[in-house]
Amino acid sequence: MHEKMNLLRELQEIDQELAQMTAVRTRHENELQNLSADKERIQTMVDELTAQLDVLQKEEAQLQQELLGEQDQIEKVEGRLPEIQTQKEYVAVLKEIDLAKKASIETQAKTAEKEKEIAELQADLDEKQTELKAISEKSEARQTEVAALLKENDEKVKARQATRDSLAKDLPKQLLRKYQQIFARRGGLAVTQAVDGACLGCNMQLPPQQYNQLHRGTELQSCPHCNRLLYMEQA
Numbered sequence: 390m391h392e393k394m395n396l397l398r399e400l401q402e403i404d405q406e407l408a409q410m411t412a413v414r415t416r417h418e419n420e421l422q423n424l425s426a427d428k429e430r431i432q433t434m435v436d437e438l439t440a441q442l443d444v445l446q447k448e449e450a451q452l453q454q455e456l457l458g459e460q461d462q463i464e465k466v467e468g469r470l471p472e473i474q475t476q477k478e479y480v481a482v483l484k485e486i487d488l489a490k491k492a493s494i495e496t497q498a499k500t501a502e503k504e505k506e507i508a509e510l511q512a513d514l515d516e517k518q519t520e521l522k523a524i525s526e527k528s529e530a531r532q533t534e535v536a537a538l539l540k541e542n543d544e545k546v547k548a549r550q551a552t553r554d555s556l557a558k559d560l561p562k563q564l565l566r567k568y569q570q571i572f573a574r575r576g577g578l579a580v581t582q583a584v585d586g587a588c589l590g591c592n593m594q595l596p597p598q599q600y601n602q603l604h605r606g607t608e609l610q611s612c613p614h615c616n617r618l619l620y621m622e623q624a
């Protein structure tokens with residue numbers, strides 16, 4: 390009986406290590422996923438800002454076109470001045486020039502406003518692009534590091550798994566199945582010590598008769614409260 394119990398204790402130690410290694414793998418994978426999600430989020434921002442900037446630049450080019458047209462119009466009307474013969478005609482042309490200049494000034498103001506918007510957006514975009522570059526570099530470097538850690542972890546898992554398999558082979562199938570069930574249901578602790586008449590897995594008192602049997606060590610005992618398999622350290 391002691392021999393089986395020793396095997397089970399050894400098995401549990403390995404299973405706990407394996408569970409830890411699985412947790413390490415999950416942690417690493419989550420870290421990489423988070424980095425990649427961050428990167429994607431910033432990339433989306435960069436794409437959106439680039440699209441907005443494109444729209445503004447097209448609008449600005451349109452305004453520049455309008456300005457050229459208005460400039461042409463002013464020159465054309467001013468060109469008519471030398472040919473003017475009547476006072477009435479003169480007043481009308483001056484009024485036309487005045488209107489064309491006002492339109493041009495308005496378009497210039499709109500253009501300046503657009504250029505300001507473009508400059509602000511460009512600054513945002515520059516900032517986000519710097520951020521994207523930084524996170525891409527970080528992500529890439531970390532990916533290399535984590536890949537190495539995962540490889541190391543996987544090799545350890547493989548080695549421990551092999552030891553586990555050979556240990557498990559020496560245990561009766563039914564006992565192994567029972568152990569595995571309790572291990573899964575009871576937070577990775579299936580085999581536990583009994584001390585001073587109590588189960589250390591759940592801290593409940595064991596029936597005195599069972600405790601005595603445990604002392605004799607003739608058969609495997611389960612805690613009646615948590616079902617864990619019990620052992621006693623022999624004095």
Ligand SMILES: [Zn+2]
Nearest residue numbers: 588591612615
């Ligand atoms: Zn218990």
